[in-house]
Amino acid sequence: MLHPRLIVLQPTPYCNINCDYCYLQSRNDRAVMTPAVLEAITAKILPRLAPDAAPTIVWHAGEPTVVPLSWYEHAYAMLRPALPVAAAFSLQSNGISVSDDWIDFLKRRNTHIGLSIDGPQRFHDMRRKTRAGGPTWALAIGNLRRLQAADIHPNVISVLHPSSLTAAEEFYRFYREHGIEEVSFSIDEVEGANATSSFEGCEKAPVIAFLNDLLHLAYRDGYPLHIREVERIAHRLAQGGTTDNEQVEPWQVIVVAASGNVTTFSPEFMELRSAAHDNFCFGNILHDSFDRILDNAAFRRTRDEIARGVEACRTCRYFGVCGGGAPANKMMEHGSLATSETLFCRLSVQSAADALLAFLSRAADQPAHAHWLDAARAERAGLN
Numbered sequence: 001m002l003h004p005r006l007i008v009l010q011p012t013p014y015c016n017i018n019c020d021y022c023y024l025q026s027r028n029d030r031a032v033m034t035p036a037v038l039e040a041i042t043a044k045i046l047p048r049l050a051p052d053a054a055p056t057i058v059w060h061a062g063e064p065t066v067v068p069l070s071w072y073e074h075a076y077a078m079l080r081p082a083l084p085v086a087a088a089f090s091l092q093s094n095g096i097s098v099s100d101d102w103i104d105f106l107k108r109r110n111t112h113i114g115l116s117i118d119g120p121q122r123f124h125d126m127r128r129k130t131r132a133g134g135p136t137w138a139l140a141i142g143n144l145r146r147l148q149a150a151d152i153h154p155n156v157i158s159v160l161h162p163s164s165l166t167a168a169e170e171f172y173r174f175y176r177e178h179g180i181e182e183v184s185f186s187i188d189e190v191e192g193a194n195a196t197s198s199f200e201g202c203e204k205a206p207v208i209a210f211l212n213d214l215l216h217l218a219y220r221d222g223y224p225l226h227i228r229e230v231e232r233i234a235h236r237l238a239q240g241g242t243t244d245n246e247q248v249e250p251w252q253v254i255v256v257a258a259s260g261n262v263t264t265f266s267p268e269f270m271e272l273r274s275a276a277h278d279n280f281c282f283g284n285i286l287h288d289s290f291d292r293i294l295d296n297a298a299f300r301r302t303r304d305e306i307a308r309g310v311e312a313c314r315t316c317r318y319f320g321v322c323g324g325g326a327p328a329n330k331m332m333e334h335g336s337l338a339t340s341e342t343l344f345c346r347l348s349v350q351s352a353a354d355a356l357l358a359f360l361s362r363a364a365d366q367p368a369h370a371h372w373l374d375a376a377r378a379e380r381a382g383l384n
Contacts (some may be wrong), residue, residue: 001050005246008255008267009033009041010061011071017063017094017136018125021159023192024061025271032067033258038078040285046082048290054086061257061270065097069105075110082347090114092157094128095140103150109144115144115154120174123164141178150181152291155182155228161198165206168213176223184228185211187347190332192271199343204351211355216362229352230359233321237356245323248310250303260286262293265306274331277302302327308338316340321348 013026049055057079059072076089089111098113106113110170117140118124124134147154156175164171175183187199211230218225236244247266248254255263255270261281263269269280280302283293293299310324322345327337329344 002048002251002254003050003051003053004055004252004254006253007057007266008046008060009057010256010258010270011059011064011067011075012258013062014066014093015063016066016096016130016131017343018131019131019159020129021188021194021198023189023194023268023271025193025273027062027193031258032071033256033260035074035078035260037256037260037286038075040077040260042082044285044290045254046079049084049087051084052086053084054088054252055084055254056088056090057083059091062215063094063097064091065093065102066113069101072105072109088112092116094136095143095154096136098143098147100146102202103147103152106152107150108148113147113152113154113160114157115140115147116157116159117141117180118160119158119171120167123161123167126161127159141259144178144180153179153181155184156180157184157186159186159188160207160210161188162202162206165210169217170209171210172217172225173216175225176218176221181224182226182228185348187344189294189329189344191263191268191328192332193202199347202343202347205345207351208355208358211352212358212362213360215355219359223232227352229348230356233349233356236321245310245325247326247328248306248324251300256285260284262288264299265302266326268328272328276320298374302337309336309340310342312338318345318350321353325349331352 013024013029014031015022015024015027089109090113091106091111092114093116095115095117105111116128117137118128121135121137124137124140128136130136144154158171175181188194188197190197211227214225214227215230217223225286253264253265253267255267257270262269262283262285263280264282273279278296278298280298282296282299285293305328307323308328309330313319313322313324314321325340325342325345329342330337330339333342333344
């Protein structure tokens with residue numbers, strides 16, 4: 001039976017804003033996942049989940065809040081009884097359309113929400129724009145405050161730009177002043193419809209310095225700023241290093257598009273185009289049995305190429321905190337899954353690991369927070 005970590009469901013490919021770096025190929029498509037697709041997911045995928053599986057079902061890809069709440073009421077009524085007890089729901093939003101009704105729904109349905117906010121206003125509004133080209137920061141921040149007032153505390157994803165890297169203190173003040181404690185950083189990746197990255201040619205050092213400064217500022221003030229990429233690495237090092245990576249294991253991530261198309265490995269595979277891999281569409285849940293999807297030739301080819309890519313990564317000093325990289329980035333950057341290091345890897349995984357080491361070196365000289373020092377010794381040993 002399957003033990004997926006993530007089940008990514010796409011209510012709609014449509015998005016109500018227009019970010020410069022968006023990777024979605026069909027963000028103008030207003031299609032909505034039909035009840036028939038939901039029924040097929042319930043009948044064909046969910047019975048495959050082990051009773052002790054604990055997946056997070058994530059509404060994502062497009063802007064989920066543009067779909068009426070009545071659709072979600074029906075979806076939850078259908079999916080929840082068929083899911084393992086430990087399954088949880090989450091939704092990733094740009095925050096623009098979060099209404100009082102949405103806040104009530106999130107609380108009733110015990111659904112976590114994450115918001116995409118690119119830090120201080122000048123950085124956010126530079127690239128996250130309305131369909132008419134206007135700013136979106138004030139709208140997102142207004143709804144963040146409304147969520148917080150309702151005792152809902154979203155995590156925040158911030159997509160960085162090279163100009164962000166010299167503004168760590170400004171970012172820190174932004175997160176602290178807005179009560180944001182859980183943050184994740186991304187670069188504008190070469191992926192899907194986004195054919196270039198503003199970080200092309202960028203070295204690791206500025207990214208490392210940015211993360212290290214953020215960690216130091218929060219540490220100095222005792223502010224509980226949790227950076228997902230850094231803490232994931234710290235957790236793995238505390239376990240002695242692990243090659244665990246859900247993106248290289250089949251069906252650890254299950255993705256179903258609004259159309260019913262199914263993929264696995266990297267969630268972003270749904271946006272990639274490769275004739276040799278049937279565009280990473282391994283079947284359609286409306287028309288195919290799950291056994292047929294498992295036996296799909298493109299799936300098997302993809303699985304085998306990803307395995308070769310993992311082997312290519314195995315000699316890297318970061319392998320113990322990475323486990324073989326992100327296949328979608330390998331494909332977009334190198335045109336092959338059977339390769340190793342990518343720009344995304346250098347600026348996300350490697351930079352986060354190096355920033356953690358640099359931070360721990362500084363923290364070890366500041367005994368005011370001595371309770372972190374045991375972790376420092378263990379984590380520094382993991383990469384040195």
